[in-house]
Amino acid sequence: MILMKDIVRDGDPVLRSEAKQVTFPLSEEDQKLAADMMEYLVVSQDPEQAKKYGLRAGVGLAAPQVGVSKMMAAVLVPSEDPEKASPFTDVIINPVIISNSVQPGALLEGEGCLSVDEDVPGYVPRHDRITLRYQNLDGETKKVRLRDYPAIVCQHEIDHLHGILFYDHIDKEHPFTAPEDTVMFE
Ligand SMILES: CC(C)(C)[C@H](NC(=O)Nc1cc(F)cc(F)c1)C(=O)N(CC(=O)NO)CC1CCCC1
Numbered sequence: 416m417i418l419m420k421d422i423v424r425d426g427d428p429v430l431r432s433e434a435k436q437v438t439f440p441l442s443e444e445d446q447k448l449a450a451d452m453m454e455y456l457v458v459s460q461d462p463e464q465a466k467k468y469g470l471r472a473g474v475g476l477a478a479p480q481v482g483v484s485k486m487m488a489a490v491l492v493p494s495e496d497p498e499k500a501s502p503f504t505d506v507i508i509n510p511v512i513i514s515n516s517v518q519p520g521a522l523l524e525g526e527g528c529l530s531v532d533e534d535v536p537g538y539v540p541r542h543d544r545i546t547l548r549y550q551n552l553d554g555e556t557k558k559v560r561l562r563d564y565p566a567i568v569c570q571h572e573i574d575h576l577h578g579i580l581f582y583d584h585i586d587k588e589h590p591f592t593a594p595e596d597t598v599m600f601e
């Protein structure tokens with residue numbers, strides 16, 4: 416099981432590298448990696464388990480964050496309402512944003528990262544809406560349109576596959592200035 420000690424922190428070159436494409440059929444190793452990353456998200460989102468294992472509750476985890484420079488990330492966006500399904504849950508392999516809104520979107524409270532221990536305040540302007548193409552664990556090509564929080568999470572994870580960290584997008588001079596038509600949300 417992935418624990419916090421297994422999560423690579425900022426400063427390690429793997430977080431600044433371009434990850435390699437994943438080939439299909441998935442090797443046993445890649446299948447285990449995907450399962451372990453998704454398991455981390457599931458366990459970490461259970462307050463009791465998170466406490467037991469000392470995990471930060473995660474909504475997404477990219478392979479480079481566990482030291483594997485491969486184009487793979489697990490995403491588990493919790494639903495607002497326990498009655499509703501998660502807005503987006505999958506392991507995204509070789510993901511590509513094939514189109515996006517001109518309109519930016521950003522989280523009002525800024526972003527953090529499982530691989531960045533200190534807070535870095537400021538808006539992280541991203542696309543508010545994206546069309547994402549990726550391969551799932553079975554190698555099927557999926558095309559999904561996402562907006563707002565699920566779109567932010569996927570963009571954050573895809574950035575990791577290209578060696579980009581969230582604070583790279585923060586305007587140093589004016590961290591809390593966002594383009595005026597930015598959709599800001601909780
Ligand atoms: C860094 C951390 C603060 C742990 C962040 N979680 C988060 O923002 N809130 C959260 C977590 C939950 F599990 C359930 C919930 F409803 C809310 C996160 O997981 N990530 C993932 C990450 O670091 N991936 O590499 C950072 C988020 C910032 C914006 C998108 C992902």
Ligand SMILES: [Zn+2]
Binds near residue numbers: 527528529530571575
């Ligand atoms: Zn991150």
